[in-house]
Amino acid sequence: MAKLSLEKRFAVVEPNDDESAVERLDYLTKIVTEFEEHLAERASHYLGYPSNQNCKHFVGLSxxxxxxxxxxxxxxxxxxxxxxxxxxxxxxxxxxxxxxxxxxxxxxxxxxxxxxxxxxxxxxxxxxxxxxxxxxxxxxxxxxxxxxxxxxxxxxxxxxxxxxxxxxxxxxxxxxxxxxxxxxxxxxxxxxxxxxxxxxxxxxxxxxxxxxxxxxxxxxxxxxxxxxxxxxxxxxxxxxxxxxxxxxxxxxxxxxxxxxxxxxxxxxxxxxxxxxxxxxxxxxxxxxxxxxxxxxxxxxxxxxxxxxKGLKGLQKDFEECLRNARYLRDCLKDAGISTMLNEMSNVVIFERPPDHEFVRHWQLQCLRKMAHIVIMPHVSIEMLDKFLHNLIKKRGIWYESGKVEPPCLAEDIGICNCACSLHAKG
Incomplete structure (x- = not known):
């Protein structure tokens, strides 16, 4: 099958008369395999949306x-x-x-x-x-x-x-x-x-x-x-x-x-x-x-x-998510970043990154001056450490001149959770 241009790669293309069924299947398998690799990469940076990416056990129903x-x-x-x-x-x-x-x-x-x-x-x-x-x-x-x-x-x-x-x-x-x-x-x-x-x-x-x-x-x-x-x-x-x-x-x-x-x-x-x-x-x-x-x-x-899973498996998953959420909140606080976590929740709110590419890379959800991470069973400490390293490094670039400061989140998450230049001193 002739090689398609990038913009037509994901179009529906009618089979050619001179193309065998095996050739067509091989071509489609290649596209699907490449897309599977793309999804695996995206799942390893999936933090902001409330879906559990631990789905491998469902292959048993294929x-x-x-x-x-x-x-x-x-x-x-x-x-x-x-x-x-x-x-x-x-x-x-x-x-x-x-x-x-x-x-x-x-x-x-x-x-x-x-x-x-x-x-x-x-x-x-x-x-x-x-x-x-x-x-x-x-x-x-x-x-x-x-x-x-x-x-x-x-x-x-x-x-x-x-x-x-x-x-x-x-x-x-x-x-x-x-x-x-x-x-x-x-x-x-x-x-x-x-x-x-x-x-x-x-x-x-x-x-x-x-x-x-x-x-x-x-x-x-x-x-x-x-x-x-x-x-x-x-x-x-x-x-x-x-x-x-x-x-x-x-x-x-x-x-x-x-x-x-x-x-x-x-x-x-x-x-x-x-x-x-x-x-x-x-x-x-x-x-x-x-x-x-x-x-x-x-x-x-x-x-x-x-x-x-059963109830015991679900409870074990949630308890681990809760521990990981508190770990992320504490690390953000230690880094001087505004953050909030409700007592029995797995949703960590923090300052909205001013870089759309960063938001897209980690698939964060954003609202007003806030972003959040939803700690689901697929979110490991290793994934969070990579995120934190990336965030802290990027913040040094975003705010290095001092002309632009991290946003004030007092109105959104309360003064006690805000680490902006005004409220951190308080």
Whole structure:
């Protein structure tokens, strides 16, 4: 096959008539192998995004890629389509139902395409239950919440947050009282996107009650995309459980668990789903999900990962992540760099590097004057040491003239965590 120019290398090119199948396959294999090497290099510098890159054990499921697997419809109804993994999906759902303390005959749920779909489903259930409800969500919410409010044409109140990223409950109370004649649909964040903070479910429920909202006047969705696998091991924080008056909870599978494709789990009370369920004859199933066709491989990968790790394995991973996060925070502090780490979090915030190439190289997420690193199970001390060496060396270049100084982060992460020239002296 003729050599393609660089710009056409990743284009879809029709096979030539004079090209054999072996030649075509060899050419494609070469491109894929080179891309695999690129991904391996990128994974070794993957610090800012909340996905676990330890995925090698999932290669054991590669033989399933020869099948087109579709879990369309209700996970608890097999239907006439035989190419599905619904038995494995229900096994995953039962595991999460036990984790989040809801009885098997009281819940429904499904494996989603990711955290956004879990939020879409949870907020939809709240809106259908309380059509005139106002959506309340923190300014630290994942961007999907504000997109959902627009999609569903819901009135939305953005709640202020504290420097830690946790919801400002005084502001929640003020805004609840403004709309006390309308039901409340609350999004509680279990691990905020940028700071890894936990909204206190108990305080949210107490605030609703103090404002005069009975349980039939509010709906709570818990967005646990980040920390759904972590909070069961945190004795220092309130439990996120269906034993409390929540309506739904969702988690991402590709984040802490590290499935090699985006996916997630959504659990809700069975009584809540009736409002959106309808029977579809030609798939021989109920339609009670957001998606129609659903990725059957995701359920299999989640099932496989949970069976390999189990709760003890997940707890061991998190404890190591917590140690590594504290190591990174302490090293940044010792180097005189503004930094913050919430007490039981794996998300380390620090000053935003002024060099886009540096940000791109380490794949950092940035917001205003901040950047963050999410310590996932693939992030080793060795990787962090390489990052720290690179950062400290680059800072000597960025700020060597003294004309430009590191940013002040007092407003973003609190004066006590800011190491700028003004607050370091304080």
């Amino acid at each position: 033989q399933l890629l020869q099948f087109n697997i579709n879990n369309c419809g209700d996970p608890f109804t097999e239907g006439d389509l035989g190419m599905h993994t619904k038995k494995f999906e229900v096994g995953v759902l039962d595991w999460f139902a036990k984790l989040w303390e809801i009885e098997k005959d009281e819940y429904l749920g499904y494996v989603t395409n990711g955290g956004t779909e879990g939020n879409l489903h949870g907020i939809l259930l709240g809106r259908e239950l309380l059509p005139n409800g106002v959506l309340y969500t923190s300014q630290e919410s994942h961007y999907s919440l504000f997109k959902i409010a627009r999609m569903y044409r819901m009135d939305c109140e953005t709640i202020s947050s504290l420097a830690t990223g946790e919801m400002d409950y005084a502001d929640l109370k003020r805004k609840l009282l403004i709309h006390k004649d309308r039901p409340a649909i609350i999004n509680v964040i279990v691990g905020t996107t940028f700071k890894g903070a936990l909204d206190d479910l108990d305080i949210v429920i107490e605030t609703l009650e103090d404002c005069g909202f009975s349980q039939n006047q509010f709906y709570i969705h818990c967005d646990a995309a980040m920390f759904g696998f972590i909070t069961p091991f945190l004795n220092q924080v309130p439990k996120y459980t269906f034993k409390k008056p929540i309506g739904s909870m969702s988690v991402s599978g590709h984040k802490f668990m590290g499935t090699p494709m985006p996916c997630g789990v959504q659990i809700t009370r069975k009584s809540r789903v009736n409002s959106i369920s309808q029977s579809i004859e030609y798939i021989s199933s109920l339609d009670n999900t957001i998606a129609g066709s659903r990725n059957g491989h995701s359920s299999m990968f989640l099932w496989y990962g949970l069976n390999i």
